[in-house]
Amino acid sequence: MKLTERKEKIIQAVIDSYTESCEPVSSADIKAKYIPSLSTATIRNELAALEDMGYLDQPHTSAGRVPTANAYKLYVEKLMPRKELSSSELDIIKKYFNNTVLEIGDLLRSTAKVISEITNLAGIAYVKNIGSAIIKNIKIIKITDTLAIIVIVTDRGVLKDSTVTVSEEMSEDYLRSASEFISKVFANHTILEICNPDEIINQITNEFRMVFDAIVEVLKNYVSDDSGKEIVLEGGSKLLEQPEFSTIGKARAVYEMFESKEKLAPVLKNEDFGLTFNITEDVNKPECAIVTANLEAHGVNIGKAGVIGPIRMDYPKIVSVLDYIGKTVGNLVDNDKK
């Protein structure tokens, strides 16, 4: 059957109404709020047709209609109006990033948090494949007699400082020369390359060998991180406010999903810009959807940011938020810094 313009209009009406109220939409609702020119009987005929076509669903015989995942797909791809971010939303975003954020972990946390705050859903962010980050610079700074901090600057940002114990004899000057030398050797190599330092290893004079080994150790730590650790999730509790999760069973099911972030990993790593429905499987079925966008920093695709929520979401808003954040976060971090 053909999807006429009128049918699309009705799908849109059902989604709009359902997004707002989370209640099945009746033919009378549609007539009252969206299409007064049609009779409820006509609308009912169309609704029945759309149900046959797989766009709508009926919880039970005497209930209104509810959009299916298919309807949402159509909606997001074709019907959805585009929306600009409001200035207050832009303000919120700026507020989150004007406090110097440079370290990658912080960046992810802030990203997920701000997404959650604006959408009132759970925000998610992750950095992909950190092993392919290109090293720009490495600094080793002695901060006490026996402790030094290692700062690793990559094309994606600064890695979280690690500390290493050093012997008291290693002077600040020595460590400085070491980091200068090592920076030169490592520069423009990826972390992964350094972790398998077969080719580079020979360039290292014995003098700096100990420091060299310590740094490789630190880098290996990043790469070996077990899956899921690089995924940050913020504002999960916001989902409790959604009527979809208003029974304790469904709420728990969602949180179980959050606990084992590894399960989310494959979903996140899949598509480019994506909508995914029905993350959680059968049983208690909280019926989640996840929307993600690529996250860019300094022109490099560093990972993804997204939203997890019920399938019934304010997609226009979410898409515009993710779009904006994905493209600007990186710039906010270094260029816009005043």
Add this chain to the structure above:
Amino acid sequence: MKLTERKEKIIQAVIDSYTESCEPVSSADIKAKYIPSLSTATIRNELAALEDMGYLDQPHTSAGRVPTANAYKLYVEKLMPRKELSSSELDIIKKYFNNTVLEIGDLLRSTAKVISEITNLAGIAYVKNIGSAIIKNIKIIKITDTLAIIVIVTDRGVLKDSTVTVSEEMSEDYLRSASEFISKVFANHTILEICNPDEIINQITNEFRMVFDAIVEVLKNYVSDDSGKEIVLEGGSKLLEQPEFSTIGKARAVYEMFESKEKLAPVLKNEDFGLTFNITEDVNKPECAIVTANLEAHGVNIGKAGVIGPIRMDYPKIVSVLDYIGKTVGNLVDNDKK
């Protein structure tokens, strides 16, 4: 009425049973599981007396007894058996801290997380009054042409790095001299003193004045942090598993409490080692308790760590965990580092 030994034994039985099952405890339960030598009628008489004394409560006439907050207070102060941490629990703790944790924010996060993991409740940690931290050392490291990282070492740990923009003309050497000079001036002053630099300001030669100002700005940022920001909460979702929060209303009430951490601040800042009951007020009454212990690092009391959960908690375990973590976390961080 006197609290006889037998009455104490019965209170303990009620708490033990209720802690395990979260069900009101009947006289028959007590006879069967704890005190077979007494008849249920005798136990009932005692239960009635304990109710009069304010130690027990009855949800309704035909229900068993439930301990009151008073009973828990008595339990924790007098009746509770002490418990050692199991070796698997010690292993978990070590695992969390053997990956170099030095920055204070990381330390708090790890502390709250590990507490949550071991107790299966929400873990909380906060650092008090960071303004009184004593500065040991300050380093400014140029990492790109126009960006530098500021590392501030205090007696409580390293503050999260901030970045500042620098002009290209400022050479690495210049910044190094600047940090050496400023370190000397700031050393052994508290952050708060530096933020009101009236007395110290004169010692600063014009040469380093710009760098000086930038650092003071960064320090002010820490001190001005609005209340609640320094409080870290982890594992809140664990509470969903507790039967006390098994209605969505109560679960939401708890999360609302979490959202506004400022409300927790006064509770946390109060006592030395503390038990606090009934954090949340009337209405939906999730009836939380919070148990806190002081957190020490390098011999300095840096803040608190604690647990938030239902009043019905495994206090012996919680007290031993907090005790251990409060005393050792600081050492794990710098001394035990291998």
Add this chain to the structure above:
DNA sequence: CTTAGCAATCAATATTAATGAGTGCTAATA
């Protein structure tokens, strides 16, 4: 002081009935 025995209480569960929102279908209309 302790205990057996028993009536009384009351939450929890199951049962049944009443309500009403919303549909699908039929037949009339444009």
Add this chain to the structure above:
DNA sequence: TATTAGCACTCATTAATATTGATTGCTAAG
């Protein structure tokens, strides 16, 4: 052929009622 009014039918939701069973408090005897 597409639209619409009308009406019987369905079924979740709510309310009303009855049933069950766990547990107590009290009395009277040991």
